[in-house]
Amino acid sequence: MNLLSLIQSKKAGVPLSTAQMDWLISSSVAGTVPDYQLATLLTVICYEGLEAAETLAMTRAFVDSGDTLSWEGISRPVVDKHSTGGVGDKVTLALAPLLAAAGLAMPKMSGRGLGHTGGTIDKLESIPGFRTDLSMQEFRSILQDVGCAVAGQTAHLVPADKIFYALRDATDNIRELGLVTASVMSKKLAAGAPCIVLDVKCGSGAFFRDEAEARAFASQAMAIGRAFGRQVACVLTDMDQPLGQAVGNRIEVLEVLDLISGSGKLADLREVLLALGSVELLLCGMCPDMESGRVQLQELLDSGVVKQKFREWIRAQGGRLSELPASPEVLPNMRSVAVQAGSPGWVSGIDCLQLGNVARRCGAGRMSREEVIEPDAGLMCYVAIGERIEQGEELARLLIHESRAAEADELLAMTQAAFQVSTDGSVPRRKTVLDILLP
């Protein structure tokens, strides 16, 4: 077998066989095929597409390329969660203690932020002292005791995906659905949880721009889950505007504290949290239906148990919440810039990708893995689509790190341009949870 013949046959429309896929992925990990041929094959795959059987074969070969985790010995039902990435998506930070409080165990391997979306690891590391480089022994012990633990992805889990992802990223071959599904699902499968909920986001701030694409991914991911005997559900959520108000790292942690303290202004975030949480309970058989699961979780939130669990978890991983400032407005070394409405009307659209990019350029994110982020930087988005606004009202506030203060005017203009305001009459609010797909 050689890679040139795989390129030729894939180009001619012949699907890759399981044997070819196995050879391809083991050769890539062994480093015995040239990068330029692998990049070519990935490009051809992006034009030709992968069939369901090819995606399954790739996922299986990805999983087999490294270690797989087992949670035998953990006495709670084990669940996992993945988000396809969004702007202001801090759901994991609330969901992990929520489900832990409900008696489940959520071992979560998370990534760092790249491009316009943030990463859970970056957000957690904005808490002074918080450690994400846990040994497997520490990780298991926290998981068993607290009910949740979050760590960075290890190099031993799906090493093939790391090679493929880096090459796809460097060659603009990131959008083919089969490649996306194999990448996401192989990591979830290797991470070992029997029940998995995917938060599939769609909209201007998401990887999937429209709902049809998001649904196609969901359907492929659930098919892969079935083939591996896992319970996989998908929650389709809107990403045409930021989730919650905070977009950054430390300000998102503060917002999560607000949320689990019962703040009323974060209805969208609470909605997504409860949808994902109740689906996890249902998958584990911990509730008869989603509605009762939702009631159960709501009570845990209202009673303060989740907030207590959150503190317990952060402490278990070394974090010192007491050292966080009380609110985003008092973060040090930040230039705070208000973005005001130029005219009254109704917010009719938000360019969520643009807001993600502004937050990144304020210092909250990175374009390459080497860049250093500023934990305090980011932006607050105070309005949502459908809201009535008055002239001069504060739509958003930028928290620009001092080192980037020279970009303040440009970032202000970019943010202003991200808001569309209609003067023609009211605009409907958007639903946050678009659909729930159960296995």
Add this chain to the structure above:
Amino acid sequence: MNLLSLIQSKKAGVPLSTAQMDWLISSSVAGTVPDYQLATLLTVICYEGLEAAETLAMTRAFVDSGDTLSWEGISRPVVDKHSTGGVGDKVTLALAPLLAAAGLAMPKMSGRGLGHTGGTIDKLESIPGFRTDLSMQEFRSILQDVGCAVAGQTAHLVPADKIFYALRDATDNIRELGLVTASVMSKKLAAGAPCIVLDVKCGSGAFFRDEAEARAFASQAMAIGRAFGRQVACVLTDMDQPLGQAVGNRIEVLEVLDLISGSGKLADLREVLLALGSVELLLCGMCPDMESGRVQLQELLDSGVVKQKFREWIRAQGGRLSELPASPEVLPNMRSVAVQAGSPGWVSGIDCLQLGNVARRCGAGRMSREEVIEPDAGLMCYVAIGERIEQGEELARLLIHESRAAEADELLAMTQAAFQVSTDGSVPRRKTVLDILLP
């Protein structure tokens, strides 16, 4: 500028600008862009296609990537010729002394054979003593004295094409018309002749499988010629059967000797030779029309002047024709295998690609640049499409090098399968010269 952004915009259907093309090609030659991104861009180009302006920009940047030759000081009109490659294509070996005899100068940079088609350099090197590694001084002096000289391509001429071609070859990105045109034309333009004739072959043994593709290439190549102020003509020729009878190296040299000695059995080869030759004369203004050019060349052939010129040229490059055997039948170290007709009828089709591959496997060609060829190996194809054949008649003869004798049965079966015989009635002969396109 960076290669990822070029990949992204080309994928989005935006043509590459001249500035982008210049940057791309100079960075590739400088080695400052990664192979895997260049391979990706070439793959995207094969899917998206190149527009005329992109092809022109690429050709110009290719030419500018290395040295260009000038024939100032040569007292004869300077012409060049290129063939898109075929099976049994030995035309250069006859055309060079023919045009030299007619008073032109033909400096020709040629390549080695790869895949199922042969290379002029391999054919000439099958003559004992023949040198193709001439210094520029030797080359010019032979060109001025004899009227023709043939050498291998130097590394200094269009180095960018060498990089691009090697990568295209290793990634199956060889068929996009703009890339093909830029590759062919940049080498012809850098080689400096003001008049260029392209032998554009189409059929089962050619790069272009059908006439439409061949015509599209011809039209692009002529447009490039116009843009550079060169006289470029195209002769479209059939490659659905081997050109002449011999397919190999030394046996092709023997066939050329036969041709220029006035053998009557090589009408197809003579036809292509006279068409290319008379177009060259016309482009140089050495004859008022093609017909009179043809008469002039015919006379040079009939009078023995061309044969004399051929000997003079071979001697000038060190070749010792006297050491060649008199006929293919007496070549040493060869297993000679006759291929006979199983039934009477009319030859209705010849799989020319298959015959090219058989000749290669007999020892006449190579699949990678490192392989060594056997100068005596090859095959003779004695019949043409439309010919009446009788049962048991010899259709072809394989000359298999002793080292490959174990493959004889398979090669015999492959050759037999390459001939289609109709028993239903006569089949028309094929035209060899399909069209002549003048600038």
